Amino acid sequence: xxxxxxxxxxxxxxxxxxxxxxxxxxxxxxxxxxxxxxxxxxxxxxxxxxxxxxxxxxxxxxxxxxxxxxxxxxxxxxxxxxxxxxxxxxxxxxxxxxxxxxxxxxxxxxxxxxxxxxxxxxxxxxxxxxxxxxxxxxxxxxxxxxxxxxxxxxxxxxxxxxxxxxxxxxxxxxxxxxxxxxxxxxxxxxxxxxxxxxxxxxxxxxxxxxxxxxxxxxxxxxxxxxxxxxxxxxxxxxxxxxxxxxxxxxxxxxxxxxxxxxxxxxxxxxxxxxx
Amino acid sequence: xxxxxxxxxxxxxxxxxxxxxxxxxxxxxxxxxxxxxxxxxxxxxxxxxxxxxxxxxxxxxxxxxxxxxxxxxxxxxxxxxxxxxxxxxxxxxxxxxxxxxxxxxxxxxxxxxxxxxxxxxxxxxxxxxxxxxxxxxxxxxxxxxxxxxxxxxxxxxxxxxxxxxxxxxxxxxxxxxxxxxxxxxxxxxxxxxxxxxxxxxxxxxxxxxxxxxxxxxxxxxxxxxxxxxxxxxxxxxxxxxxxxxxxxxxxxxxxxxxxxxxxxxxxxxxxxxxxxxxxxxxxxxxxxxxxxxxxxxxxxxxxxxxxxxxxxxxxxxxxxxxxxxxxxxxxxxxxxxxxxxxxxxxxxxxxxxxxxxxxxxxxxxxxxxxxxxxxxxxxxxxxxxxxxxxxxxxxxxxxxxxxxxxxxxxxxxxxxxxxxxxxxxxxxxxxxxxxxxxxxxxxxxxxxxxxxxxxxxxxxxxxxxxxxxxxxxxxxxxxxxxxxxxxxxxxxxxxxxxxxxxxxxxxxxxxxxxxxxxxxxxxxxxx
Numbered sequence: 001x002x003x004x005x006x007x008x009x010x011x012x013x014x015x016x017x018x019x020x021x022x023x024x025x026x027x028x029x030x031x032x033x034x035x036x037x038x039x040x041x042x043x044x045x046x047x048x049x050x051x052x053x054x055x056x057x058x059x060x061x062x063x064x065x066x067x068x069x070x071x072x073x074x075x076x077x078x079x080x081x082x083x084x085x086x087x088x089x090x091x092x093x094x095x096x097x098x099x100x101x102x103x104x105x106x107x108x109x110x111x112x113x114x115x116x117x118x119x120x121x122x123x124x125x126x127x128x129x130x131x132x133x134x135x136x137x138x139x140x141x142x143x144x145x146x147x148x149x150x151x152x153x154x155x156x157x158x159x160x161x162x163x164x165x166x167x168x169x170x171x172x173x174x175x176x177x178x179x180x181x182x183x184x185x186x187x188x189x190x191x192x193x194x195x196x197x198x199x200x201x202x203x204x205x206x207x208x209x210x211x212x213x214x215x216x217x218x219x220x221x222x223x224x225x226x227x228x229x230x231x232x233x234x235x236x237x238x239x240x241x242x243x244x245x246x247x248x249x250x251x252x253x254x255x256x257x258x259x260x261x262x263x264x265x266x267x268x269x270x271x272x273x274x275x
Numbered sequence: 276x277x278x279x280x281x282x283x284x285x286x287x288x289x290x291x292x293x294x295x296x297x298x299x300x301x302x303x304x305x306x307x308x309x310x311x312x313x314x315x316x317x318x319x320x321x322x323x324x325x326x327x328x329x330x331x332x333x334x335x336x337x338x339x340x341x342x343x344x345x346x347x348x349x350x351x352x353x354x355x356x357x358x359x360x361x362x363x364x365x366x367x368x369x370x371x372x373x374x375x376x377x378x379x380x381x382x383x384x385x386x387x388x389x390x391x392x393x394x395x396x397x398x399x400x401x402x403x404x405x406x407x408x409x410x411x412x413x414x415x416x417x418x419x420x421x422x423x424x425x426x427x428x429x430x431x432x433x434x435x436x437x438x439x440x441x442x443x444x445x446x447x448x449x450x451x452x453x454x455x456x457x458x459x460x461x462x463x464x465x466x467x468x469x470x471x472x473x474x475x476x477x478x479x480x481x482x483x484x485x486x487x488x489x490x491x492x493x494x495x496x497x498x499x500x501x502x503x504x505x506x507x508x509x510x511x512x513x514x515x516x517x518x519x520x521x522x523x524x525x526x527x528x529x530x531x532x533x534x535x536x537x538x539x540x541x542x543x544x545x546x547x548x549x550x551x552x553x554x555x556x557x558x559x560x561x562x563x564x565x566x567x568x569x570x571x572x573x574x575x576x577x578x579x580x581x582x583x584x585x586x587x588x589x590x591x592x593x594x595x596x597x598x599x600x601x602x603x604x605x606x607x608x609x610x611x612x613x614x615x616x617x618x619x620x621x622x623x624x625x626x627x628x629x630x631x632x633x634x635x636x637x638x639x640x641x642x643x644x645x646x647x648x649x650x651x652x653x654x655x656x657x658x659x660x661x662x663x664x665x666x667x668x669x670x671x672x673x674x675x676x677x678x679x680x681x682x683x684x685x686x687x688x689x690x691x692x693x694x695x696x697x698x699x700x701x702x703x704x705x706x707x708x709x710x711x712x713x714x715x716x717x718x719x720x721x722x723x724x725x726x727x728x729x730x731x732x733x734x735x736x737x738x739x740x741x742x743x744x745x746x747x748x749x750x751x752x753x754x755x756x757x758x759x760x761x762x763x764x765x766x767x768x769x770x771x772x773x774x775x776x777x778x779x780x781x782x783x784x785x786x787x788x789x790x791x792x793x794x795x796x797x798x799x800x801x802x
Contacts, residue, residue: 136660
């Protein structure tokens with residue numbers, strides 16, 4: 001009975017994980033399973049409805065929507081976690097330095113964080129995009145966009161991580177470790193890091209959907225992934241011009257996928273916390 | 276009487292939207308689209324350029340004559356003209372208007388068009404209905420310029436006294452502008468009834484096009500100008516009678532290569548861009564029909580030059596869009612020393628032919644055009660990188676640093692006369708985008724363009740002007756400094772109860788004949 005209950009309680013998380021893994025696999029294998037290249041234009045079939053040849057129809061330029069969705073998932077699902085990991089590591093490094101560096105380091109870290117928060121991120125993105133070399137490939141361009149998201153996105157986690165570091169620093173077991181003569185590196189990386197790790201993991205899982213949505217928003221502003229490379233951002237942007245979503249519900253596929261991924265991530269995250 | 280033409284108490288009011296608040300109601304100071312719409316509807320002018328017939332027509336002036344080889348223009352005013360506040364119009368008002376317009380302290384954008392030489396513009400009032408305007412040197416096409424000169428009262432009883440069909444009654448900033456019919460408007464219809472027929476026009480300030488379309492669907496507004504092709508097609512499906520395509524505008528989408536010699540580009544790329552054969556081959560590899568069909572849902576025309584065929588006076592019919600022929604382009608490139616290896620084109624020095632095109636971010640049509648260009652050029656082995664930039668960064672690159680290779684942009688062309696393009700075609704001009712601000716023309720064909728533009732600007736004879744500008748269009752087509760892509764059509768949505776609509780591609784598209792617009796069935800004699 002107990003086993004059954006445990007299985008049922010873990011089922012949503014497992015399903016969510018399975019779904020995420022399946023999507024990741026589909027995205028990684030886009031080159032093999034997509035019916036066409038993401039930039040191939042079938043100009044005689046613009047705005048085609050779903051059919052055997054184009055399972056999700058085609059866009060205004062006759063590009064296969066399913067292929068673009070698969071390739072776009074590869075961009076979004078790989079780069080968003082990478083950017084989230086970078087942002088979390090940055091927040092962790094700053095949090096640990098501030099927590100163990102004394103009052104001055106803490107003030108400096110928090111001041112620096114406030115400074116970064118106060119920078120208008122959209123303006124910075126505009127400026128950075130304008131300063132990029134012109135002849136870079138779309139892939140480099142999208143990589144840079146996510147790098148900027150990571151550079152601007154670490155601030156949200158710093159205070160939470162710092163609070164956890166301070167709590168760990170002042171805890172009994174760390175004091176005992178110090179009294180027993182443990183080296184600072186051991187205290188920092190073994191004892192404190194162990195205490196902070198779940199919080200950092202939580203921050204990572206929060207940032208992944210945040211970056212996915214940010215990229216989608218940037219795509220709508222024309223700042224995200226450049227043509228012809230697809231991403232969830234520029235696929236979602238196409239919905240703005242959709243003549244009628246009720247007449248053509250398949251246009252909602254990228255939005256549905258985004259929601260599914262976000263819900264799955266949320267589920268995995270919540271179940272992880274409960275666990 | 277006009278109120279009786281419509282079915283209800285408020286139904287003789289035309290309602291539509293302006294995208295932004297007019298900055299001023301002073302007809303001499305207007306310099307933006309919303310203000311120009313209001314000026315067109317309220318200000319009386321001496322001579323009107325008929326947007327439909329594309330001919331000059333007498334308005335407040337009963338007649339006029341140009342003398343002194345374009346240095347003098349003499350007007351005879353219509354008798355009995357009155358401002359909306361009842362003040363009679365006389366030559367003194369016209370003279371005062373011109374004096375104020377030419378006063379440098381007024382900073383009138385229209386006044387700049389009339390400044391032909393170093394001296395002052397003089398007005399001579401010969402009688403209450405007759406006056407002459409004398410310019411220090413000849414002004415080409417001077418009559419046409421008077422289409423924008425709204426005559427204002429020298430001694431108005433009301434600061435908003437006007438001579439046009441409507442006058443401004445109310446304005447709530449950011450909300451609406453209400454125009455009411457001018458009871459003293461001079462025009463009468465064939466039956467002798469005073470125009471305009473509408474009681475009022477209400478412009479709601481609305482910059483969100485989606486909301487504007489929604490309001491039209493709900494019947495809250497009666498017309499929309501400048502509809503995008505997707506919304507137009509949807510409306511056409513729902514109610515075909517409400518969707519109007521007025522034909523190709525003079526606005527053009529185009530691509531050009533950076534030919535500035537001091538641009539920070541590799542020398543081999545500068546050599547490509549300076550090569551007429553290269554530019555012509557790229558132009559021939561672009562499928563303009565596909566751009567019109569896929570990006571504008573068929574509501575655009577392949578472009579050959581600065582003007583579309585709807586500009587009957589200045590469009591050179593001998594100049595046609597470069598035919599789409601990747602094979603021909605490939606042959607021309609090979610003759611120019613390029614060669615194809617695999618799927619990549621190389622120049623004679625072994626450099627892969629690849630360039631970037633910058634365009635403004637957030638413009639969906641241009642992003643799609645860029646995608647089509649990528650695939651078209653890939654067929655001749657040319658790799659194209661599309662770089663959307665925010666507008667200030669783009670302007671910085673094309674006007675100051677010249678750190679770009681090619682640019683995809685649109686040119687808004689409100690003036691249908693070539694004089695409005697002097698700042699584009701003269702080699703010394705700032706908007707001579709491919710190589711601006713030249714001290715002296717760097718190529719023989721640009722020197723020829725300079726000469727021809729000066730000829731058309733100074734000649735008084737229309738035939739001579741047309742000959743010169745026809746040759747300008749031929750040179751542009753031969754040398755391809757701009758690769759013209761398409762002219763988009765003017766698309767509109769209109770309430771089917773509106774009568775006498777005659778949409779034109781040029782602004783103010785649906786309102787150019789607002790004096791004769793009305794609701795309901797056509798008038799029968801004696802109504």
